Amino acid sequence: MKHRHRIKEVGFWALFFLVFGLIPVFAKSEYHLVLANHILIWGMFAMAFNMLFGVTGMLSFGQALYYGLGAYWVGLMVKTFGEAWFLPAIGFGVLSAVLLSMLIGLLVIRVSGVYFTVLTLAFGQLAWQITFKWYHFTGGDDGIQGIMAPGILGNHIVYYCFTLLLVAVSIWILRRLVNSPLGLTLRCIRQNPDRVRFLGRRVRRNQLRIYVISSSFAALAGGLMSGVNNSIHPDMFYWTTSGEVILMGVIGGIGQFFGPFIGAAVIIIIQDVVGARTEYWSLIIGLVMMTMVLLLPRGLVGEIQAFMARFKSGAGNRG
């Protein structure tokens, strides 16, 4: 059992660095590099989101708030003070996400289940409204264009390697977290919160902890994204962004650590392939998603794992 875990882990990292390490070498155009960058950043975002949903059982429908926050820190600082502020702005974005998520977290963790989901959605939409309406400061519907990373980071390949590194480190940290005592406690909270109280632990306190951690990675994702697209848009705060990250989790498998990353890759590739061929792409994506959720309720990675387990026990019975 532990052995199998190890293999899965090594397999993921080997594949991860093989695929994403070779993309700059083989990418036919800058466009493919951007696509790979999207997968990396959304993948990390989805994994961080899954710390809330898959691990702790908190379905936040408002992680776009922190994603947008991270992006707008970078956008606004670069626009106002120049590109030298690009990297510090990513840091400020993460820091402000920590503070804001602590504040909002204290409110939203008071309720559970669907009420938590609705409250997080409301805060996300509030942030979107403010960004959308506050034209003078945020650029409103126009967003902010021409966000360039400074110096050598302005090179697309260098920036890609920079994201690759930060995303890899983030995933590694999240991985440690899942295997740590806090990770175990969070999974226990999802499965049986009452019993966790009888372990002498505060359920809400631990939910707040992971809400803050997950949100700060969302802000990092937003900050990194602003340098990929060189522009940001209030839609980064919109509920569809939160929804997309949920979808990535569900498609890949929320019960699996690496599932949401795979889900992000699948969705982004489908969007790309389908979007290039038909203007009805959102309809087609919707149908594909529906089929996948109905046929593969455990998500891609979850179903593959279940299949392997069945195959293995079948072989065991015969042998």
Added chain:
Amino acid sequence: MQPILELDAVTKSFGGLRVTSGVSFSIEKGSISAIIGPNGAGKTTLFNQITGYLNPDHGRIVFEGEDITRLSTREIVARGMGRAFQVTSFFPEETVLDNIRVACLSRLNMTRKTMKSVSEFTDATDKAFSILESLGLDKQADRQAFELAHGDQKLLDIGIALGLEPKMLLLDEPTSGMSPEERLLTRNLIQKLWKEFNLTLLFIEHDMDTVFGIAQTVRVLQMGRLLAEGSPEEIRRNPEVITAYLGEEVL
């Protein structure tokens, strides 16, 4: 006698229904005793009040000389009160080992640690394994808890409580749903754990062989009232208890 737990006129109603009605008793440190009574007598509700899961309307609960009546579950657990549940309570998707290890980690105040894998916490891991051995669950350490047989899940529930190294342990129907053979094993196991872990043990039980086999004191609850309290022999012969609960067959 040195009491570890004292209840003084504890009273609780749900709407118009009095579920605990002026219950007073005191439990000697290091003792093993039972609470019996018909379904709906308020036994589980009493455990809920002792462990801070529910607050009594009136009365006082004192644990080791300290008033715990209004404390939260977390604070009461931290003072050394452990509990296993009538409806078996554990973490179904975690391994058997991790179910107990999380309790050991909690006891060591380590649940906030984020950057080290649980297996690197050797104190908690060793402790968890020794509890699994005491319960006879060590061979199933790597299985997920939901895969266990019902009887083993009941033991796991107890194991989680033991991971917190409680001074006092409350067991709510530890043998319910077990076969007669399993019951006998569990009865002996409870007695063994009581000695091995230096516990004060209080258990609710419907199986009279278990009650009269291992309890030093038996308390009878009926419609929220403490009907009788005494040695197993006294309770067995108490005419009120016989009419209210035991019936003729135990004689």
